[in-house]
Amino acid sequence: MKFFIDTANLDQIREANDFGILDGVTTNPSLMAKEGIKGHDKVMQHYIDICNIVDGDVSAEVIATDFDGIIKEGLALAELHPQIVVKVPMIKDGIKAIRYFTDKGIKTNCTLVFSAGQALLAAKAGATYVSPFIGRLDDISYDGVELIQQIVNIYTIHGFETEVLAASIRNSMHIIKCAEAGADVVTCPLESILGLLKHPLTDIGLEKFLADHNK
Numbered sequence: 001m002k003f004f005i006d007t008a009n010l011d012q013i014r015e016a017n018d019f020g021i022l023d024g025v026t027t028n029p030s031l032m033a034k035e036g037i038k039g040h041d042k043v044m045q046h047y048i049d050i051c052n053i054v055d056g057d058v059s060a061e062v063i064a065t066d067f068d069g070i071i072k073e074g075l076a077l078a079e080l081h082p083q084i085v086v087k088v089p090m091i092k093d094g095i096k097a098i099r100y101f102t103d104k105g106i107k108t109n110c111t112l113v114f115s116a117g118q119a120l121l122a123a124k125a126g127a128t129y130v131s132p133f134i135g136r137l138d139d140i141s142y143d144g145v146e147l148i149q150q151i152v153n154i155y156t157i158h159g160f161e162t163e164v165l166a167a168s169i170r171n172s173m174h175i176i177k178c179a180e181a182g183a184d185v186v187t188c189p190l191e192s193i194l195g196l197l198k199h200p201l202t203d204i205g206l207e208k209f210l211a212d213h214n215k
């Protein structure tokens with residue numbers, strides 16, 4: 001299972017990359033805004049900066065919601081750096097655009113996916129990744145991890161190559177549950193990744209080993 005970090009914060013991307021477990025990065029317009037990255041040129045440069053830190057796929061989201069606009073933006077993003085994956089929303093023109101990009105050999109990430117039917121369409125259009133948002137489903141009392149399991153089953157039965165990228169991860173338990181459900185990728189905040197390190201018995205055990213060593 002691949003680990004992506006879900007942030008536009010360069011320090012956090014560096015920290016996760018230095019940790020040695022990072023396979024890629026996902027961003028979205030809200031995450032870019034959180035870092036204060038505004039204006040076309042700054043946004044583009046920020047994507048290049050991210051690509052220069054991590055050796056893996058970097059999802060960059062289009063803002064347009066009409067076919068021609070998505071294609072124009074997506075082509076410009078794809079030209080920025082070979083690691084860029086064009087992130088396209090799960091809407092009708094988005095699916096058409098994913099088919100267009102797939103036929104051109106451009107990687108895509110179909111975002112804002114909340115149902116198995118949507119995931120099926122993304123796979124039919126040839127998306128490289130499909131991003132079900134599990135935390136946002138949990139927020140409205142649906143089981144996000146169950147959706148991951150359902151999509152993984154459908155893709156396995158029918159041999160779709162689209163990778164299931166579990167998104168909107170809120171905690172370390174989500175990562176474990178997605179691993180059990182067979183997600184190909186999890187994209188997480190740094191905190192959730194580092195949370196996997198923690199166990200009180202590790203701390204107690206280490207303290208005792210060091211104390212015994214010093215006796």
Ligand code: E4P
Pocket residue numbers: 006026027028111131133135136167168169187
């Ligand atoms: C996915 O690619 C999105 O950037 C992200 O996971 C959304 O997560 P949120 O629900 O925490 O905003």
